[in-house]
Amino acid sequence: MATVFDVAKYILxxxxxxxxxxxxxxxxxxQAWSLAWDEEPLFPHEFxxxxxxxxxxxxxxxxxxxxxxxxxxxTEIPPFLQTIRKRLSILC
Numbered sequence: 578m579a580t581v582f583d584v585a586k587y588i589l590x591x592x593x594x595x596x597x598x599x600x601x602x603x604x605x606x607x608q609a610w611s612l613a614w615d616e617e618p619l620f621p622h623e624f625x626x627x628x629x630x631x632x633x634x635x636x637x638x639x640x641x642x643x644x645x646x647x648x649x650x651x652t653e654i655p656p657f658l659q660t661i662r663k664r665l666s667i668l669c
Contacts, residue, residue, distance in 0.1 A: 581622040581636050587658045605631040
């Protein structure tokens with residue numbers, strides 16, 4: 578199973594630098610889509626309802642103090658992220 582960090586890295590690779598809250602929200606949406614389409618979580622981490630939107634505490638701690646999250650380049654895209662990419666491309 579993937580982690581929230583795997584999903585965050587993939588999102589940053591695809592979209593480039595993002596605000597930390599935008600990254601949190603996109604990870605939340607990725608988890609929501611996985612639950613809706615596959616009926617199982619994409620990663621085991623939980624989200625909390627904060628004032629400015631959903632936050633995964635583990636991801637928040639990892640990027641705490643940063644205004645922007647920078648991309649990390651994958652050498653190979655994991656299969657679970659390829660599935661998300663295909664499903665999201667249908668919507669765009």
